[in-house]
Amino acid sequence: MEFLGLYGLLVAFYVVLFLFLFFILIFSWWVFPNQKLKMLKKCGLEGPTPSFPLGNIEEMKRKSIIKSSVVSSNLLHDIHSYVFPYFSTWQKSHGKVFVYWLGTEPFLYIAEPEFLKKMSTVVLAKRWGKPSVFRNDRDPMFGSGLVMVEGNEWVRHRHIVAPAFNPINLKGMANMMVESTNQMVDRWFTQINCGNPEIDVEREIIATAGEIIARTSFGMKDDNARDVFDKLRALQMTLFKTNRYVGVPFGKYFNVKKTLEAKKLGKEIDELLLSIIESRKKSARKNGQQDLLGLLLEENHEVDGSSGKTLTSREVVDECKTFFFGGHETTALAITWTLLLLAMHPDWQTQLRDEIREVVGNTEELDISMLAGLKKMKCVMNEVLRLYPPSPNVQRQAREDIKVDDITVPNGTNMWIDVVGMHHDPELWGKDANEFRPERFMNDVNGGCKHKMGYLPFGFGGRMCVGRNLTFMEYKIVLTLVLSKFSFKVSPDYKHSPAIMLSLRPSHGLPLIVEPL
Numbered sequence: 403m404e405f406l407g408l409y410g411l412l413v414a415f416y417v418v419l420f421l422f423l424f425f426i427l428i429f430s431w432w433v434f435p436n437q438k439l440k441m442l443k444k445c446g447l448e449g450p451t452p453s454f455p456l457g458n459i460e461e462m463k464r465k466s467i468i469k470s471s472v473v474s475s476n477l478l479h480d481i482h483s484y485v486f487p488y489f490s491t492w493q494k495s496h497g498k499v500f501v502y503w504l505g506t507e508p509f510l511y512i513a514e515p516e517f518l519k520k521m522s523t524v525v526l527a528k529r530w531g532k533p534s535v536f537r538n539d540r541d542p543m544f545g546s547g548l549v550m551v552e553g554n555e556w557v558r559h560r561h562i563v564a565p566a567f568n569p570i571n572l573k574g575m576a577n578m579m580v581e582s583t584n585q586m587v588d589r590w591f592t593q594i595n596c597g598n599p600e601i602d603v604e605r606e607i608i609a610t611a612g613e614i615i616a617r618t619s620f621g622m623k624d625d626n627a628r629d630v631f632d633k634l635r636a637l638q639m640t641l642f643k644t645n646r647y648v649g650v651p652f653g654k655y656f657n658v659k660k661t662l663e664a665k666k667l668g669k670e671i672d673e674l675l676l677s678i679i680e681s682r683k684k685s686a687r688k689n690g691q692q693d694l695l696g697l698l699l700e701e702n703h704e705v706d707g708s709s710g711k712t713l714t715s716r717e718v719v720d721e722c723k724t725f726f727f728g729g730h731e732t733t734a735l736a737i738t739w740t741l742l743l744l745a746m747h748p749d750w751q752t753q754l755r756d757e758i759r760e761v762v763g764n765t766e767e768l769d770i771s772m773l774a775g776l777k778k779m780k781c782v783m784n785e786v787l788r789l790y791p792p793s794p795n796v797q798r799q800a801r802e803d804i805k806v807d808d809i810t811v812p813n814g815t816n817m818w819i820d821v822v823g824m825h826h827d828p829e830l831w832g833k834d835a836n837e838f839r840p841e842r843f844m845n846d847v848n849g850g851c852k853h854k855m856g857y858l859p860f861g862f863g864g865r866m867c868v869g870r871n872l873t874f875m876e877y878k879i880v881l882t883l884v885l886s887k888f889s890f891k892v893s894p895d896y897k898h899s900p901a902i903m904l905s906l907r908p909s910h911g912l913p914l915i916v917e918p919l
C-alpha cells in the first residue's frame with residue numbers, strides 16, 4: 403500500500419509537471435503572441451498573416467529556397483527581390499512599413515526613410531535598444547560589446563571605444579595593412595606565374611582583411627592570437643551556416659548540438675582573449691602597441707581616475723570580438739564587390755588607376771596622407787556600398803512607445819530597417835537606381851537620393867558605425883595596391899548570386915581573371 407502511495411505521488415508529480423510545461427508552451431507559442439498581434443493591429447500596424455509558433459518563418463524559407471535555386475546568369479544589380487524575396491513580395495501588398503513575425507517576435511519592417519526620420523527625431527541614440535532575440539542569439543559573438551549594449555552602458559562603451567578609431571590613431575595601423583596586402587599581391591603573382599590567372603578574389607580578400615583586423619585589433623603575431631582568429635571564424639560558421647529558429651521560444655533547443663558547439667567556442671575564445679589582455683595590461687605601458695586593444699587599454703587607463711568610466715577585462719574581451727565580427731567581413735565585402743563592379747566596368751578601372759597615378763604617385767612607398775585625395779575612389783566606394791551594402795539591414799528595438807503620425811510603435815517592438823530595399827528604390831534614386839553610376843556621388847554626399855535617410859550603409863544617428871574610418875583607410879590602401887599592379891575581368895565561371903549570411907556576400911565566391919599590368 404505504502405509503495406502504491408509513493409507510486410501515485412510520483413505519477414501525480416509528473417502529470418502536474420507535464421501540465422505545467424504544456425501550459426507554458428500554449429501560452430508562449432499561441433496565447434501571448436495572439437494578444438500581441440491584436441495589440442499591434444490596434445496601434446495601426448499590420449502585415450502578412452503569421453501562424454504561430456513559427457510566425458512567418460516558413461514562408462520566408464520557402465520563398466528564399468525558390469529564389470536561391472535560380473542563379474542569375476546576367477549580372478544585374480537589381481538584387482532586392484533576389485536577396486529578400488519575402489520583403490519585396492510583402493512590400494507590394496503592405497507598403498514600406500509593416501509587421502512580420504520571426505516566431506513569436508513581431509518585427510516592424512521599415513523601408514520608408516521619412517518614417518525612420520520621424521522616429522529618430524524623437525528617440526536619441528542611447529534610448530534605442532537592440533532586439534533581445536538577436537542579442538541572445540549572437541551572445542557568443544558580441545557579448546556586451548558596443549554593437550549590443552544599450553542606455554548609459556552604451557554611452558560609457560562608446561566614449562572609451564570611439565577615440566581608438568580617430569584618424570591619427572588609425573594612421574599607426576596603415577603599415578600593417580600595407581604589409582598584409584603586399585603579401586596577398588605576391589601570392590597573386592606566384593599563382594599567375596604558375597599559369598593560373600583565375601583567382602577567387604572573395605576568398606583572398608576575406609583572408610587578407612581577416613589578417614588585417616586580427617593585427618589591428620589585437621596585434622596578432624603570436625600563436626595565441628592566431629588561435630583566437632581561427633576559433634572566431636569557426637564560431638561564425640557554426641552560428642550562420644545552421645538552420646535556426648530565432649524568435650521561436652525554445653527554438654535554440656531545435657538544434658542543441660550547434661547551440662552547445664557555439665557556446666563552447668565562445669567560452670574558449672573568451673579565455674584566450676582574457677589571457678592576451680591580461681598579459682598586454684602588464685606590459686602595456688612598456689610596449690605602447692599601436693593596435694585597437696592597445697589603444698583601448700590606454701584609453702581605459704586614462705579615465706581610470708573617474709569612477710565607473712572604465713571597461714572591465716571581460717568587457718574589453720567583448721569589444722575585441724565585436725571589432726572582429728563587425729569589421730572584418732564587412733570591409734572585405736566592400737572591397738570584393740568593388741572588384742566585381744570594376745571588372746564589369748573597365749572604364750572605371752582606368753579612371754581609378756589614372757587617379758592613383760596622379761594623386762598617390764609611387765605606390766611602392768605608399769604615402770598614406772595622399773589617400774584622402776582619391777575622390778573618384780570614394781565615389782566608387784559609396785556606389786558599391788549602395789548597390790551591395792555589406793550590412794544589408796539595421797536593427798533596433800523600441801524602449802518606449804514611439805508616435806509616428808497616427809501610428810504608435812509600442813515599447814518593446816523590434817525593428818528591421820531594410821537597407822538593400824532603400825538603396826535600390828527607384829522612388830528614392832530615380833530610374834537608374836539599379837545601375838552602377840559612381841558619378842552620382844561626385845557632387846553630392848547623398849548620391850542624389852531624394853531623402854537624407856535613404857542611404858544608410860553605416861547605420862544612422864549616434865549609433866552609426868564606429869569603425870568606418872578604419873574601413874575607408876583599408877579600402878583605399880588595398881585598392882590602390884591591387885589596381886596599380888593588376889587589371890581585372892569577370893571570369894566565365896562567376897555565378898552572380900548575392901546572398902545574406904549575416905552580411906551580403908557572393909554565395910559562390912568571386913572568380914576573376916587577374917592580369918599583371
Ligand code: HEM
Nearest residue numbers: 548549725728729732733736793860861862865867869873
Ligand atoms: C564596410 C564596412 C562596414 C560596414 C558596412 C559597417 C556597417 C555597420 C552598421 C550598419 C552598423 C549599425 C549602425 C546602427 O545601428 O545604426 C555598424 C555598427 C558598428 N560597427 Fe560597423 N561597419 C563596417 C566596418 C566596421 C569596422 C571596420 C569596425 C571595427 C573594427 C566596425 C565596428 C562597429 C561597431 C563597434 C558598431 C556598433 C556601434 C554602436 O552601436 O555604437 N564596423 N556597422
